[in-house]
Amino acid sequence: MIKKILNQGCLIILVGLTAISKTFADNKKVLLVGIDGVQFEHIHRLPTPNFDRLTITKAYAGGIKGRFNQQNTSSGPGWSTILTGVWVNKHGIKSNDTGPANRDWPSIFRLIHNANNDAELYSFSTWGTINTLYFPYDMPLLAARSEGGGDDKSLNLTLDVLRNNSPDFIFIHLDEPDGAGHSHGWGVEYDQSIIDSDRRLGMLLDEVEQREKVLNEEWLVLVTTDHGRNAITGNGHGSQTRSEKTVFIASNKELSQAYQQFASIPNQDFDGLYNTPAQTFIVPTILQYLGIGSDLLGYLDGFPLLGPIEPHQRMYATIGSARCGFEWDADAGTPIALERSEHIAKFDCGGNSDPLLVKGNYVYANIYGSSCGLQWNAKAGTPMTVDGNEHVAKFDCSQAGDAMTISSDFIYSTIDSSECGLEWDAQKGTPVTLTSEEHVAKFDCSGSADPLYLKTFNNVSMNGLEIFQARLSSPLTGHFPDNKDLKKESVCAGFQKFDKCLNFRCLISGFRVEKRDAQFE
Numbered sequence: 201m202i203k204k205i206l207n208q209g210c211l212i213i214l215v216g217l218t219a220i221s222k223t224f225a226d227n228k229k230v231l232l233v234g235i236d237g238v239q240f241e242h243i244h245r246l247p248t249p250n251f252d253r254l255t256i257t258k259a260y261a262g263g264i265k266g267r268f269n270q271q272n273t274s275s276g277p278g279w280s281t282i283l284t285g286v287w288v289n290k291h292g293i294k295s296n297d298t299g300p301a302n303r304d305w306p307s308i309f310r311l312i313h314n315a316n317n318d319a320e321l322y323s324f325s326t327w328g329t330i331n332t333l334y335f336p337y338d339m340p341l342l343a344a345r346s347e348g349g350g351d352d353k354s355l356n357l358t359l360d361v362l363r364n365n366s367p368d369f370i371f372i373h374l375d376e377p378d379g380a381g382h383s384h385g386w387g388v389e390y391d392q393s394i395i396d397s398d399r400r401l402g403m404l405l406d407e408v409e410q411r412e413k414v415l416n417e418e419w420l421v422l423v424t425t426d427h428g429r430n431a432i433t434g435n436g437h438g439s440q441t442r443s444e445k446t447v448f449i450a451s452n453k454e455l456s457q458a459y460q461q462f463a464s465i466p467n468q469d470f471d472g473l474y475n476t477p478a479q480t481f482i483v484p485t486i487l488q489y490l491g492i493g494s495d496l497l498g499y500l501d502g503f504p505l506l507g508p509i510e511p512h513q514r515m516y517a518t519i520g521s522a523r524c525g526f527e528w529d530a531d532a533g534t535p536i537a538l539e540r541s542e543h544i545a546k547f548d549c550g551g552n553s554d555p556l557l558v559k560g561n562y563v564y565a566n567i568y569g570s571s572c573g574l575q576w577n578a579k580a581g582t583p584m585t586v587d588g589n590e591h592v593a594k595f596d597c598s599q600a601g602d603a604m605t606i607s608s609d610f611i612y613s614t615i616d617s618s619e620c621g622l623e624w625d626a627q628k629g630t631p632v633t634l635t636s637e638e639h640v641a642k643f644d645c646s647g648s649a650d651p652l653y654l655k656t657f658n659n660v661s662m663n664g665l666e667i668f669q670a671r672l673s674s675p676l677t678g679h680f681p682d683n684k685d686l687k688k689e690s691v692c693a694g695f696q697k698f699d700k701c702l703n704f705r706c707l708i709s710g711f712r713v714e715k716r717d718a719q720f721e
Contacts, residue, residue, distance in 0.1 A: 228490050229419045231408055232308075232371045232482070234282065235397045236275060236327065237378025237437065238425040240448045242394050250402035254423065256450040257505075259477045261427050263287045265440040265469060269501065273437050273444040275378070278426030278479065279330050283307045283371070285483030285500035299333035308483050309338040312369050315492040319368040322361055324354040326375040343367075351376050355400045362407040369486075374400060377425075386434035405452070420489045420506075422482060423450040442470040449477055449505065453489075459503035481505050 240258055243251050261278050263269035269287035271277040272295060280293035284305050288294055292302040301307070312319050320343045325331050328347025331339060339345060343365070346357050351374045358372045380393040401423065408419045424447060430436045431443035438444065449455070459477065468474075480502030487493040488504035503509055 225418075225491065227415075227417045229367065229411075229417050230369045230486050230489065231404065231419060231421045232282075232369070232486070233401060233404060233421065233423040234279065234371065234373045235377060235401075235423065235425050236373065236375045237381050237427060237429060238394060238397070238448070239429050239434070239443070240425075240446050242391065243448065246391055246394055246398075248394065248398040250398045250405060251423075251450060253402075253405060254421070254450040254452055255455050256423075256448055257455055257477060258473070259424070259447045259449045259479060259481070260445050260470070260473045261447045261479050262440055262445045264474065270440065273427040273439060275327065275426050276329070276334065278447075279373070280334050281479045282424060282426065282482050283309075283330075283335065285480050285502055287480065287501050290501070293334055296329065297333075299329075300336055301334045303337060307335050307338050308369070308371075308486055309335065309341050311483070311487065311493055311496070312490065313338075313341045315490070316368070320366055322358070322367055322370045323372075324357045325371070325373040326351050326354045327373055330373055351397070351400065355403065359403060359407055362404070362411060372404070381429050381434050382436070384434075390434060408452070419452070420486065421452040422485065424448060424479065424482060426479075442473060445470055445473060447479065449482065451485075451505070453506060455505040456507060458507075458509045459505065477505060478502055 243256065261281070262273040263271045269289050271281070271288035274296055276293045276296035276298065277288050277291075280291045280301050281287060284291045284301065284307055286305045290302060290305045293299060306314075309321050309323065312321060321341055322344050323331055323339075323342055324344075324346045326348065331345055331347050344357070344361065346354060354372050354374060358370055361367050361370060374397055376393040377390065377397055380390045384390055405421065408421055411417050412419055426447070427437045428444045428446045430439075431441065455477075459481070460475075478501070480500060481504070482502070484497055484500050484502050484504040485506055487497065488506050497504070
């Protein structure tokens with residue numbers, strides 16, 4: 201689809217994921233260069249000496265084909281993902297002419313501003329729709345901006361800022377390769393547009409290096425594109441093909457491959473393209489570099505390409521040999537067979553969730569006074585009712601899974617910007633459709649549960665927590681005889697030090713908590 205220039209001038213108040221407290225170092229700066237519609241293979245085939253100054257890696261656009269995060273390989277969804285770190289199911293930009301983006305998933309402009317209200321932010325976009333339609337509510341945060349006028353205008357404005365101002369973050373969008381592709385397809389015009397873009401990139405790199413030398417600043421430069429092109433003609437894009445999904449991320453820094461231990465995807469479609477970084481990695485990389493927003497990384501759909509990745513960013517199950525994460529947005533529809541000792545884990549966003557308890561390497565639920573673990577390999581079969589506040593937790597092994605967050609004494613997910621906890625006692629009733637890569641999380645109370653692994657919690661081993669003993673002081677009607685004691689160990693998840701357990705609440709109805717000697721391993 202050829203992009204249309206659209207404008208929408210409304211200012212929208214940001215809500216949602218906005219709390220960042222740490223201010224980044226004064227000498228840390230970022231330049232994000234977006235070059236529209238560049239085919240990755242052409243960078244290597246053509247003389248591009250300034251791209252050669254950078255580390256470059258293949259990446260993918262368009263989400264995961266056939267999954268809830270699949271999006272068109274078009275400019276609107278692509279640039280929205282690049283500037284938010286999430287896919288269309290979160291940012292909401294499904295096409296070039298829809299907008300604005302969902303304010304609950306802030307742009308990189310908003311995230312940096314929240315970390316430092318004095319940060320100088322700039323956006324010079326040849327395709328003005330990025331500024332005016334997708335992120336109009338962030339435009340007042342910018343020290344300067346531009347829309348339209350051609351790539352040389354965007355370049356010259358950026359060079360002027362680099363020479364004469366004190367920028368903290370600059371986004372520049374160049375559009376010529378996409379225009380050449382739409383007008384001419386593959387050919388000399390398209391090739392020349394990439395060569396010209398490389399020349400402009402070189403001028404930007406020269407100014408950045410001059411600032412580093414003279415002003416002792418440290419700059420991160422990232423260069424990317426929003427989509428590939430139709431492999432046959434080069435004119436169009438928008439579909440889920442290898443050529444249209446293949447993009448790139450280039451940087452003046454060495455890019456880390458630490459993400460591979462968390463983001464490897466069994467899905468080998470498109471010649472293994474899903475084993476490369478995604479467009480969603482750009483915002484996490486910027487946040488990591490600036491040292492801000494570490495509390496937000498678990499909400500985003502990518503990993504940083506700089507520095508280490510903390511293992512507490514993801515919670516996963518092992519099914520077969522695959523690491524499988526939660527996928528919250530399961531559609532109710534077809535059945536899951538439940539036995540008497542099994543329960544479906546629904547994610548409840550209406551405030552009716554039950555606690556998830558941690559002991560050693562295990563996470564379990566207390567259902568009717570029993571210690572119930574997660575059993576992943578549930579058979580699809582018969583239905584479960586899901587209302588407007590509830591979601592079924594499927595375990596997805598194609599790396600479309602969402603992050604799990606650990607707070608003071610809850611483990612929860614974020615669904616559509618709401619913090620949602622687990623509600624174990626889901627009613628049997630109506631179906632959930634499973635594909636071959638998906639599993640419903642049943643809670644098994646008969647001893648057949650699988651472990652849920654937690655490597656660390658805030659860089660502290662899970663094995664060093666204080667242990668509490670809960671005793672039944674009043675009967676749970678219909679499940680235990682009156683006055684029968686049930687000894688149960690649970691773990692205080694609201695800890696800050698090994699010798700002190702903070703913010704602990706007994707969340708199991710009918711129990712009292714008695715502290716006993718701390719156990720350490």
